[in-house]
Amino acid sequence: MKKGSKAAEPDTTGIPSDTARADARRGDTRRKYDPEQTKRNILEVATQEFSAMGLTGARVDAIAERTNTTKRMLYYYFGSKEGLYQAVLEKVYGDIRALEQDLHVSELDPVDGMQALVEFTFDYHDRQRDFVRLVTIENIHGAKYVEQVKTFKGRNVTVIHTIEDLLARGIATGQFRSDLDPIDLHLMISSLCFHRVGNRHTFGTAFGRDPSHPRLRARHRAMIVDAVLRFVRKDD
Amino acid sequence: MKKGSKAAEPDTTGIPSDTARADARRGDTRRKYDPEQTKRNILEVATQEFSAMGLTGARVDAIAERTNTTKRMLYYYFGSKEGLYQAVLEKVYGDIRALEQDLHVSELDPVDGMQALVEFTFDYHDRQRDFVRLVTIENIHGAKYVEQVKTFKGRNVTVIHTIEDLLARGIATGQFRSDLDPIDLHLMISSLCFHRVGNRHTFGTAFGRDPSHPRLRARHRAMIVDAVLRFVRKDD
Amino acid sequence: MKKGSKAAEPDTTGIPSDTARADARRGDTRRKYDPEQTKRNILEVATQEFSAMGLTGARVDAIAERTNTTKRMLYYYFGSKEGLYQAVLEKVYGDIRALEQDLHVSELDPVDGMQALVEFTFDYHDRQRDFVRLVTIENIHGAKYVEQVKTFKGRNVTVIHTIEDLLARGIATGQFRSDLDPIDLHLMISSLCFHRVGNRHTFGTAFGRDPSHPRLRARHRAMIVDAVLRFVRKDD
Amino acid sequence: MKKGSKAAEPDTTGIPSDTARADARRGDTRRKYDPEQTKRNILEVATQEFSAMGLTGARVDAIAERTNTTKRMLYYYFGSKEGLYQAVLEKVYGDIRALEQDLHVSELDPVDGMQALVEFTFDYHDRQRDFVRLVTIENIHGAKYVEQVKTFKGRNVTVIHTIEDLLARGIATGQFRSDLDPIDLHLMISSLCFHRVGNRHTFGTAFGRDPSHPRLRARHRAMIVDAVLRFVRKDD
DNA sequence: TATGAATGAGTTTTCATTCAT
DNA sequence: AATGAATGAAAACTCATTCAT
Numbered sequence A, B, C, D: 001m002k003k004g005s006k007a008a009e010p011d012t013t014g015i016p017s018d019t020a021r022a023d024a025r026r027g028d029t030r031r032k033y034d035p036e037q038t039k040r041n042i043l044e045v046a047t048q049e050f051s052a053m054g055l056t057g058a059r060v061d062a063i064a065e066r067t068n069t070t071k072r073m074l075y076y077y078f079g080s081k082e083g084l085y086q087a088v089l090e091k092v093y094g095d096i097r098a099l100e101q102d103l104h105v106s107e108l109d110p111v112d113g114m115q116a117l118v119e120f121t122f123d124y125h126d127r128q129r130d131f132v133r134l135v136t137i138e139n140i141h142g143a144k145y146v147e148q149v150k151t152f153k154g155r156n157v158t159v160i161h162t163i164e165d166l167l168a169r170g171i172a173t174g175q176f177r178s179d180l181d182p183i184d185l186h187l188m189i190s191s192l193c194f195h196r197v198g199n200r201h202t203f204g205t206a207f208g209r210d211p212s213h214p215r216l217r218a219r220h221r222a223m224i225v226d227a228v229l230r231f232v233r234k235d236d
Numbered sequence E: 001t002a003t004g005a006a007t008g009a010g011t012t013t014t015c016a017t018t019c020a021t
Numbered sequence F: 001a002a003t004g005a006a007t008g009a010a011a012a013c014t015c016a017t018t019c020a021t
Helices: A002-008 A018-026 A035-057 A060-065 A071-078 A081-101 A110-127 A129-140 A152-172 A182-198 A200-207 A214-232 B002-007 B018-026 B035-057 B060-065 B071-078 B081-101 B110-127 B129-140 B151-172 B182-198 B200-207 B214-232 C002-008 C018-026 C035-057 C060-065 C071-078 C081-101 C110-127 C129-140 C152-173 C182-198 C200-207 C214-232 D002-007 D018-026 D035-057 D060-065 D071-078 D081-101 D110-127 D129-140 D150-172 D182-198 D200-207 D214-232
Strands: none
Touching: A035 A060, A035 A071, A035 A081, A035 A129, A035 B035, A035 B129, A060 A071, A071 A081, A081 A110, A081 A129, A081 A152, A110 A129, A110 A152, A110 A182, A110 A214, A129 A182, A129 B035, A129 B129, A129 B200, A152 A182, A152 B200, A182 A200, A182 A214, A182 B182, A182 B200, A182 B214, A200 B129, A200 B151, A200 B182, A214 B182, A214 B214, B035 B060, B035 B071, B035 B081, B035 B129, B060 B071, B060 B081, B071 B081, B081 B110, B081 B129, B081 B151, B110 B129, B110 B151, B110 B182, B110 B214, B129 B182, B151 B182, B182 B200, B182 B214, C035 C060, C035 C071, C035 C081, C035 C129, C035 D035, C035 D129, C060 C071, C071 C081, C081 C110, C081 C129, C081 C152, C110 C129, C110 C152, C110 C182, C110 C214, C129 C182, C129 D035, C129 D129, C129 D200, C152 C182, C152 D200, C182 C200, C182 C214, C182 D182, C182 D200, C182 D214, C200 D129, C200 D150, C200 D182, C214 D182, C214 D214, D035 D060, D035 D071, D035 D081, D035 D129, D060 D071, D060 D081, D071 D081, D081 D110, D081 D129, D081 D150, D110 D129, D110 D150, D110 D182, D110 D214, D129 D182, D150 D182, D182 D200, D182 D214
8 A cells, every 4th residue: 555655656756767767758857648657557556456455355446546547547448347457467477477487497406496496486475475365366266367367377387397397307317206296296385385475364363473474484485495305305 | 242152152062952952842943933043054154155255255145145034134143244254254263173173193103193184184175165265365354354253363272282292292202303393384284285275276277287176186185195294204 | 321221230239229129028039020110211211312312313222222121122112112202202391390390489589489490490401411302302303202292281381370470470569571471481591591401512512611511500500590580670 | 525525615715617617608507517516416405304304314315316416426525424414514504603704793882783693693593494403413413523523613713702802892881791701691692592493393382382483583583682682781 | 548527236234123932 | 021033124335337528
């Protein structure tokens, strides 16, 4: 919410934003209409609202209010509340998969690669709470909105390829067991990284311990890496 | 209302109430004036609706319609939509913890006990999707409703005690490593059992594989037991 | 409200109530059914609720809750919410007129009698806020409920007779002017005594001075007596 | 909402707004999009309903029906039933105080000024029954809504200033007694003017005489002026 | 491209009253 | 005489969306 309202008054900081600079280049101090910026602004606010309140809990009015524009524009660009929600999903899912490709674990030793993958997954979930929440929300709705996000399925294959590659190389070197399914392993890693973020509130009130607390963060990270490596390693 | 919710619990005692006995005598299962049955009926329907639609998505009218009573009774007994939602949470959280106590893992060998605990946790989540969904929904609302459920915090301690006991005995016999935190371990087990149920829809559409499919079920169960045991076992 | 709940548990004081004593006389420690007491109890609570909330603002449930009985009894004895309201009016109007007759101003010198009447009127309104509020409420409803209170009209004639008598005697002695209408004079006295009680809340917030404050009470009393006497006195 | 209520006031300036001018040009009095008119219309209808039925007795639907708009707009502009009620209070209290300032009693001889003030007060209450009823209603609610009307307290000081001025000048000329408190005097004048309007129904049924009848009106007006002047005049 | 006003259908909640025991 | 459960009709309020400017 604060983030949202901050975004609405960047001109008070004195620091010219990207778009402001672009404006300046073209010679006008304040562009009146900037569709891209407007859309981006709406999406940002919507991401927060949807991830905070859920699809049904989110209020179109609430989103519009924290936006630089009006409600009408929201419909102009995204057609409907659901359309906006889908746009948010699209953006958010795009981000994580894009990052995963930058990992280059294929250049690492299998064990190190596996560790890097787990740590990346951990860090991503730990930081991108909006993503975690939105996935959660999607599941409440039976994933029927991501299904319509065209780019969704393709993107997920890459992780599996990464894991397949790691497993194959680890088996070859005798470091990893050979009876593992890559998708199952991905599920395992996801589980460990996701749950502590997604359900941190109930966990926190149940055990008086917030799993997202910085002190626990490091311990959990190490624990999860440890658990996964123990799981994939070949017994000797 | 307090009187109401208290009165709602005696059915768990197994001792039939006076009215229940009177019913039995007459042989009719559906009496017109049966507050306990009315409440139970409302709670059941509400559990389904809330877990299917979320707190904001659920419709009081929809719940009432599928009930033997009218919408009015829902307010009569539970005060408000939120009150009903909380009653559902209370019931659902009560169920799992009650079952956990029936496990009697303290009578088993540490490794067997740990396996039994993991298998129980797995099975419970696998079967009680409503529970999983409701926890998810609670987390979207920052757990603010479960916080108000008085019995909630106390109930959760028991799992931790069970794990503490298992760990202590396993350490004593040299089977388990001694550097584990029981709450962290509980989090790990929960993660593995929860995620595959709670996020099965996005997982399903992402990888074309429904993790709740019976064939995968057994494999996941074994995998999770395996992973946890590898994690807690002492290296030699 | 406090008064109400206190009335509901008089047995905790240890001081036997009138009815309890009556019970004792008859030899049973606690009478189970006492229709008169029940009715009285309901009326008392209803008087408070109606005077505090108005006819439309009052809640039958709220009244029933603060009663020793249940809502059903309220309908049993008074038929409806309106019936109960009327019963309250009847009781409350009966009280003031009964008291007025005890004044015996006819035995006093006209000026002293007038002063006594004004002081009595002042004191009554000052103390019986419930009465004042109920009159106010009745006027919002166009007095349509008092109209149905049979004893209502007759009761009011007595005040006018009292004033007529005072005026006549005062005129005879040359103390009072002869051009006054008794009903108008009654209206004037009522106005001065009623307004400061009935509208004390708006008056209080408007001028930061609560006209029902004890310190102001005496001043207002003297002022009103003064004003009335100056008004009725014959100029010389 | 703030923007809305601010925008609602410029019509008192007498300067026609742009849209009003545009209207005039086209010659149509009822435009489809005219927020000011919409708000004014709602307020007018609401004033009647609230004053006739009280806050709890008033029906939002009933107000909406007699409006040119729908119920929704009522919430759009005033937020809630209570919000609308408060807006009504604000308007109605504003009116009387505004008029009082137009009296210019400071230019009159103290006795004439006092008479003018009393007559004004009398006439206002006699005509503005809605105002009287609403004040009555507010007092049933302990003035808690008027308390929240920001402009309320400030407005009331002006009457007191007027009275202070009159008293000071009257004392200086030797026409008025010097022992009077201006707020008490205001209370007295209000009492006399308010009661006969506010409680005319019970008074009417009690004494078979409607104090608001035109024939009584003049007599009461003279009587009250007389009473007040006798009260403030210095004895000689 | 942008805006603020407007809307209808729906959603939660309340309330006086009655029924079965 | 007394009770707590039950009820239907109505009331307040909300929400995604569209219209006029």
